[in-house]
Amino acid sequence: MESLRLEPISKVNGTVNVPGSKSLSNRALLLAALSKGETHLTNLLDSDDIRHMLNALSKLGIQYQLSDCKTECVVQGNNGAFNVTEPVELFLGNAGTAVRPLCAALAASKGTFTVTGEPRMEERPIKPLIDALKTIGADIVCQKNEGFVPMVISGAELNGTNIRIDGTLSSQFLTALLMMSPLLEGDTTINIEGDLVSKPYIDITLDTMAKFGVEVENNQYQSFVIRAGQSYIAPGHFLVEGDASSASYFLAAGAIKGGTVRVTGVGSESIQGDIRFADVLEAMGANISWGNDYIEVQGAPLKAVDVDLNHIPDAAMTIATAALFAEGTTRISNIYTWRLKETDRLAAMATELRKVGAEVVEGEDFIEITPPQQLSLASIDTYDDHRMAMCFSLVALSNTPVVINDPGCTAKTFPDYFQRLSSISII
Numbered sequence: 001m002e003s004l005r006l007e008p009i010s011k012v013n014g015t016v017n018v019p020g021s022k023s024l025s026n027r028a029l030l031l032a033a034l035s036k037g038e039t040h041l042t043n044l045l046d047s048d049d050i051r052h053m054l055n056a057l058s059k060l061g062i063q064y065q066l067s068d069c070k071t072e073c074v075v076q077g078n079n080g081a082f083n084v085t086e087p088v089e090l091f092l093g094n095a096g097t098a099v100r101p102l103c104a105a106l107a108a109s110k111g112t113f114t115v116t117g118e119p120r121m122e123e124r125p126i127k128p129l130i131d132a133l134k135t136i137g138a139d140i141v142c143q144k145n146e147g148f149v150p151m152v153i154s155g156a157e158l159n160g161t162n163i164r165i166d167g168t169l170s171s172q173f174l175t176a177l178l179m180m181s182p183l184l185e186g187d188t189t190i191n192i193e194g195d196l197v198s199k200p201y202i203d204i205t206l207d208t209m210a211k212f213g214v215e216v217e218n219n220q221y222q223s224f225v226i227r228a229g230q231s232y233i234a235p236g237h238f239l240v241e242g243d244a245s246s247a248s249y250f251l252a253a254g255a256i257k258g259g260t261v262r263v264t265g266v267g268s269e270s271i272q273g274d275i276r277f278a279d280v281l282e283a284m285g286a287n288i289s290w291g292n293d294y295i296e297v298q299g300a301p302l303k304a305v306d307v308d309l310n311h312i313p314d315a316a317m318t319i320a321t322a323a324l325f326a327e328g329t330t331r332i333s334n335i336y337t338w339r340l341k342e343t344d345r346l347a348a349m350a351t352e353l354r355k356v357g358a359e360v361v362e363g364e365d366f367i368e369i370t371p372p373q374q375l376s377l378a379s380i381d382t383y384d385d386h387r388m389a390m391c392f393s394l395v396a397l398s399n400t401p402v403v404i405n406d407p408g409c410t411a412k413t414f415p416d417y418f419q420r421l422s423s424i425s426i427i
């Protein structure tokens, strides 16, 4: 397996423009495909997760022109649900933002669709979404294990007046139902069962739907109503914001070893919940300043925090490795969903943090990290998880090198991450 040795970085300074948001790219692509009219997407993310969505749309008969640099795409909308005459197979890798929303949209389309993914995708939950769709008439047959990918979806007439969905495992199930609901007849009410996790991702969904002409009533994240008679209308131009989760690594680097690091493409105007990562760094002692289109950080001695990060599950991982540079014991709580993502991130994080010498308590839904006096040289396993690779690059901000195994796994959301990190690093 390939590995990358990062030598100690003595200082970070400079500006990084982050690539487009994964969450926004895949939402905008799907809604552009379902819209009436043509959408010109700019600053689209070029990464594995987006490639899977693009390949799927193409197999579903959607016409689009992707620029050579793959960050601009003009999509010809289908003016409604997909409609294919031959059975199609869609391989969606390990992209939750493709699998979950497409599953719902396909259930309300015409055709027969087989949805497959990487081995880890076959273990990630989707049963609550399948069950919710079945209650309104969807025809979904799981091919290996009940309630998991791979599955065959035969498009059907759905009757969506009232849908219930479990909110406790992933917000992507609700996102999928919300984005699909304008394809149904009549008013649709979606009721949430249990405590909804990762709430800010629902704000991204509602904001993107609004840009494509569909309004949703949000009753305090307990229920959502989509009134009849709405359909997606291409907004003409859709600018994808820079990815706030991707920004977290550079912001953390600046907090630990700045200098001043400015991340551009995402700022105070962003709809992405992960910009709230900067508040956590601030609570740790970093100096943060905001512009409409940037977040800037200046390094300062960091102290430990005790924080509930359910609202920013992806960027929360970056706090776990930033904690190696903070005085005291950092506790991150309400993060059970880490166990359901690219790998069991609670177990993986605990194992790899211990390799560099940290004292770690791994709870069912929390992690506590106490840094050692001196970090140890370690070879970090990344579990095919882009965020494990990016988080552990921060170890190089100590006086100890770090070896990252399988650094190419960042291709899921950030193919040139290590080049961009080195652009602000002084060895």
Ligand SMILES: O=C(O)C1=C[C@@H](OP(=O)(O)O)[C@@H](O)[C@H](O)C1
Pocket: 022, 023, 024, 096, 097, 169, 170, 171, 172, 175, 197, 198, 201, 313, 314, 337
């Ligand atoms: O809707 C989205 O774009 C996402 C929602 C979150 O997942 P959960 O809702 O499963 O926590 C997040 O972890 C994922 O990377 C992207």
Ligand SMILES: C=C(OP(=O)(O)O)C(=O)O
Pocket: 094, 095, 096, 097, 314, 341, 342, 387, 413
């Ligand atoms: C959880 C993640 O991805 P997905 O969209 O596949 O859920 C992630 O990017 O951290």
